[in-house]
Amino acid sequence: GENVEQHPSTLSVQEGDSAVIKCTYSDSASNYFPWYKQELGKGPQLIIDIRSNVGEKKDQRIAVTLNKTAKHFSLHITETQPEDSAVYFCAARVETSYDKVIFGPGTSLSVIP
C-alpha cells in the first residue's frame, strides 16, 4: 500500500522567514496530494492541494511543488506568521474506488515572534 514520509518532524522559524516541509510517497498510482494544517485539539483543515498533472501551485503565502518522477512533493510557506504555528500533514490519495487519503507523520511548525 501507499506510504508517505515527511521531514522534518519539527521545524522552528523566525517570524517572516520561510518554512519548507518535504514529503515522499511510494505508490506511483497516487495522483492527488493535499496538505492539511491541524491546530491543537481540532480536526485537520485543507490548506492547499495539487494534482499530478500540475508541477506547482500557489495560494498567497503558500505554495506546493510536485516532482512526480521522484515522487516528492513539498510545501513552502513564505513570510511566516505566529498563527502559522501548527502541525502540518502531507497526504497522498490513491485513486481507488474508495479514494482513501494516506497521511504523512506530520511536521510541528513553530513560528517564533
Added chain:
Amino acid sequence: GAVVSQHPSWVICKSGTSVKIECRSLDFQATTMFWYRQFPKQSLMLMATSNEGSKATYEQGVEKDKFLINHASLTLSTLTVTSAHPEDSSFYICSAQAGGHNEQFFGPGTRLTVL
C-alpha cells in the same frame, strides 16, 4: 467550504461501556465517510471507509466487531466503540466526501477518554 460536525466533542466513559460518536455533513450529501484515529503527537490513521447503505471497509488491524460503523444516510455516519478500554482513548476524526475524486472535509474530532 463544506461543514462536517461531530458529536460529542469529548466524552469520558468507564471501561467496558460502549460509546457512540456521530459524524454529520451539514450542507452536502456525503456518499463516502472515513473514520480516523489519532493518538497524541501522531498522525491520523485510517480506521475504516463507509459508503452510504453498504458495509464499512476496515483497515488491516482494526477490529470490525469492536468499532461498529453505520452510514445509514447521506448525511450521517456513526462510530460505536464497544466495550471500550483505556487503550481505546484517542482522538477520533471523521471526514466526508461528496462523490469520488472530490475533496474530503474533516470534522472537528471527538476526544474519547476511557477510565
